[in-house]
Amino acid sequence: MPAAPPVAYATLAEPVPSKPYILGITPTSLTGHLVLDHGSAELTVADAQTLKAVDVLKGQHSQTITGVRAEEGSIWSASKDASIVRWDERSRREAMTIKCGYNREGVLTGSVRP
Secondary structure, three states: OOOOOOOOOOOOOOOOOOOOOOOEEEEOOOOOOEEEEOOOOOEEEEOOOOOOEEEEEOOOOOOOEEEEEEEOOEEEEEEOOOEEEEEEOOOOEEEEEEEEEEOOOOOEEEEEEO
C-alpha cells in the first residue's frame, strides 16, 4: 500500500473575530489569491497558502453579499441590496457598480456607475 499523501493545513495568520465563518472561497485568476465570503457586506482577499488577509473589499454593498465570482482580472460580487460590483483584481478597487430594482409597475430597472 502506498504511503498517504502529505496533508497541509492552512491557518489564519491573523484572527478575524468579527468574521468567524467563511461561507465561500473563490480563487482569483491573476494574483492567485482567495476571496473569502463571510456572509457580510464585505469580502476578504487572502493569501492562498497562509490565508493571511491581504485586503478587504468593502464600501460598495450595504447588505449581505450573496454571490462571488472571479474571472480574467475581475472579482464580481452580488448583494441583497440589489447591487452587483465588479472589482479590479489587481488594484482591489471598484471598477463598476450595477444597481437593480423594481419600479411600482414591477418592471426591472437599473443603473450602471463606472
